[in-house]
Amino acid sequence: MKQPSHYFNLEARKAKSGKQLILFNLSYGTKKITSNSNTPRYEPFRISTEWNINKEYWIGKPTYRANQTYVKKYGKDLNNILDKIEKVSYDQLSFFRNTFDKDPTNEELKQLVLEKLNRIPKNNEDVSITEYITKSVNTRTNSEITSQKRWSEGTGKQYTNLKNHIESYENSKGTKLSFGKLTGEIYMDFFKEMNEANKKTTGKYYAHNTIAKENKHFRALLNCANEDEITIGFNYNKKEYYIKRREIKNEVFLTTAQLTTIINTDTHHSKEFTHARNYLLLSSFTGLRIGDMVFLHEVKPEQLIHNSKKYDCITTRIRKSQENKDELITTIPLLAPIKEYLKQTDNKFPKFPSQTNIRKYVKKLLTHLKFEDKFEVKKHYYTIDNVVIENEKLCDIFTPHDCRSTFISNLKELGIHDEDIEPITHPKHKFTSIVQVYDKTAMVGKAVNLINALKSKKSPLFKY
Known part of the structure; x- marks a missing residue:
């Protein structure tokens, strides 16, 4: 869209008093085809300021205002109204462009400007x-x-x-x-x-x-x-x-046996199943939410040093955290299943499709694998006060967010303490400057704490 420019000019025709009407013109790219030519020409938006002035008191380009002689004699009212017309016209043009992502016609802009200047009543036509x-x-x-x-x-x-x-x-x-x-x-x-x-x-x-x-x-x-x-x-x-959400936690997660089945499933014949398998694997061993997983392809695995030892980790922003509205970062250790995955993918994470498709593909894969274990699920239905408990199949109720529960629940079942889990899943390290991206000492230490806590557990999957 064209950068707008403006000017005021005096109407050529003079009144009996010798004064000339001041007009405001705003050029922002509107074109019009005249009856005399098929070639469109730029046509500025123009309105009357409703003020007249003797030419001897007028300053032309680039000031377009009454001169000091006029101001001393008649005051600042004229120049103030010219300032207002100029500002309102630019503001209303910007408002229309931002709202509709296109230029208004001269008629549309005139309606908005004159309404704002209180020259015409506001168009209160109701909108479907x-x-x-x-x-x-x-x-x-x-x-x-x-x-x-x-x-x-x-x-x-x-x-x-x-x-x-x-x-x-x-x-x-x-x-x-x-x-x-x-x-x-x-x-x-x-x-x-x-x-x-x-x-x-x-x-x-x-x-x-x-x-x-x-x-x-x-x-x-x-x-x-x-x-x-x-x-x-x-x-x-x-x-x-305002209808508030009702939070009910259902303990739905994948066991190590089910995760092993997912890891060993050949999904090369189906892109949908491959996306689902990759998602279930990577989210279940990092605890990342779906909003963070769709950006995982931008994250690079790295070796970080703690107490002179190297550890395979990733450092990523937590883009959505209900616990803290500030943007947070965390360092997550790469557990054995993820390191094995990265060996097969040239040390790169996959790019996932939309969140809607991920949800659909995960459900399809779990149904294909016949994950039909029954879970008691607490539900709130709209207009029903009491919690309703229903038995549901895992494949029907499992969501991508339950991979986060899978990560946390499996660690807790191994006896890992909350203080070793929470710095990874619920970080409090605020991302405030670029310096902090390189100063990862505290975060790496917390990742190493989790690695050390897992060493004695002898889990077939949740190990470093």
Whole structure:
């Protein structure tokens, strides 16, 4: 998009008083084809400042302001309004570009600028929520990768899924949801109806946290609309409209026997199974979350020195930590199964597909391997207060995050103490400067503590 530039000019026609109207012009790349020519030409955005001045008081390029003689005689009001018009025009152009990732037409920019200057009433036309989502997904997923407004393909799918739920609600209620007419009652009724619709289709209510996730997406959407200065019909920031997650820990993990089966499984015939096997192996022996695993290919194995001895480790940022919002780093020892894997891959970690696909591939592989051990699983269903306990097959309920539980649970079963596990899985080493990347002494020491704790355990897999 073209870098904008501006100028003020005096209208050629003079009033009876001899004064000339001051016009504001902003050039930002808009083109127009005239009736006389098929060649498009640049056409600046232009509005009246609604102020007149005698030419003797005017300073032209590059100042474009009333001179000191005028200011001493009539005050600063004129120059102040020129400053305001200039700033508002640039701000509204930037706002439109950032929102829609394109240039406005002169008419669109004029509407925004005159509204902001309070010359015309604000266009309060109500906006359809589903139409807004469709437009946002199309615009943001196709934005430049460096744009702050860009949505990933996965985020676009999340909002498209929300749009589909809203359309189902609209069809069942015979109505059309818009931001301006949205009320707190309608907002909460949407989640209730979404839950009831799932019960009719599947025989079960949604898990509470599934509804909580959709609630989070809807609130994020309302935040986007609010930033776009779209009127919203109720105060969605009140606590009563926030559906909190319910945390229940289920002890689901892979045993050393199951990990051995995964390691020994030949997956060369299937890319999906290969991704799943690699993920299960690497995450189960590092304790890394899925959000960190998708960046593992950027991490290089290295030999770090502690007390004059070399140890095979990786040092990586923990990109998502609910325990600490600061960005953290940890050094993780490379246990025997990972070192064996790296021997076969030229000492490189694989690049994994999207998180959605990883989840799908892991489930497929575990189903193929017939990992059908039954687990008691505690569940919260939306609108049901009590915890529901159900028996589920491992292959049906296992998620990539359970690899983290696999790492921690197997170490604890070996008798490894929390103080040797937590520095690896829950680091408190903040990443504050580039110097700390090279000063790994404390982190390496903690990794070595885990290595030493494993030496006497004689585990077939969890060993250095």
